Amino acid sequence: MSDPVGTEKSEAATEEKTSSKVTDVDTEVVPDDAVDEDKTEAETEDKAEEKAEEAKPLTKAEKRELLRIETQRARARKAGLQAFGLATAGLAVVAVIIGVLYFADSRSADPVAESPATPTAPAEEPSLPPAVPFPPVPEGADPALKTAPTVEKGEGKLEAGKPKITYLIKGTGPATKTGDLITANYVGVLYGTGEEFDSSWSRQEAITFTIGMGQLIDGWEKGLMDVPVGSRIILDLPPDLAYGDQDDGSGRPTGDLRFVVDVLGAQGQ
CATH class of the missing domain: 3.10.50.40 (Chitinase A; domain 3)
Structure with missing residues (x-):
């Protein structure tokens, strides 16, 4: 004869395990479609709010603030251009200095350039032969x-x-x-x-x-x-x-x- 108590316990345990499995499945598994729908709805709401904000007319204070921001941006861009110009000019000056140093170095390596320059003497006019005295009387003559x-x-x-x-x-x-x-x-x-x-x-x-x-x-x-x-x-x-x-x-x-x-x-x- 089988034990009716043991049978009931076994059935009860079986039902309990089955219920636990069902609960676990319901808690952990979330359909992807549901998540996507939530994101789409949130993005739609944000865009609607942004459009509502854009459509909303600006107050005088907001306009002044916007003008201030734009002015600062323009000044920043101008300062950036000036800095770029100064940097370019600085590079040009550096290039010139390097060129001068290179030229001086190349001249110092040239043995001809090392010798001091000789001033050019003014061209002398061709000298005429000394005039022969007339008459050319020999020394001691009458x-x-x-x-x-x-x-x-x-x-x-x-x-x-x-x-x-x-x-x-x-x-x-x-x-x-x-x-x-x-x-x-x-x-x-x-x-x-x-x-x-x-x-x-x-x-x-x-x-x-x-x-x-x-x-x-x-x-x-x-x-x-x-x-x-x-x-x-x-x-x-x-x-x-x-x-x-x-x-x-x-x-x-x-x-x-x-x-x-x-x-x-x-x-x-």
Whole structure:
């Protein structure tokens, strides 16, 4: 025989467990649709309140407060732009300083740049050669050589092929010889009249020539050989030792000629 008490207890325990399970399920399980509906309703209410607030006209106090806020925002934006401008300018200054430092550093590394700059001297004008004094009388010579001679006409007949030499001043320098570079002053006149036709004195410039090389008329080649430097001589020449006795249209004098020659220098070649 089964125990009726034990059976009742067992049934009661079974009912109690079943009731507990049902309660647990009802408490913990919430449908998702219900949660979503609650959120949607809350959001709808908030938006409605916001629209109601926006639609609501602002009071004077609210408008002043709104204007104050906007003014502060504008000032903040302006201050931000100014700060940005200052920052940009600061960056530019820094860039310039860096560039200058870099340039200075690069110059210090250049051995050419390290040497001190040499001031450029003003360009000198080309110097002219020193003026040669006229007449270029050699040292120790007769002072009379510094003055042009007075030449008179000649007397007597000249012998053909032979120069006539008369010393007015006899120098003490070396005698001239073939190949010497001679420096001389002279006056040339017509032998018969004393009329001057040429003179280095009138040009204020002594002449130079090489003797014994065929550069001169025959009377000078022969008459000025072996003459001491510092001498003044009268050199009378017949036409055959000068320019002849016939006018060839060149303008040169013809006939007998007289020259007074100062031998001022003789430089051997």
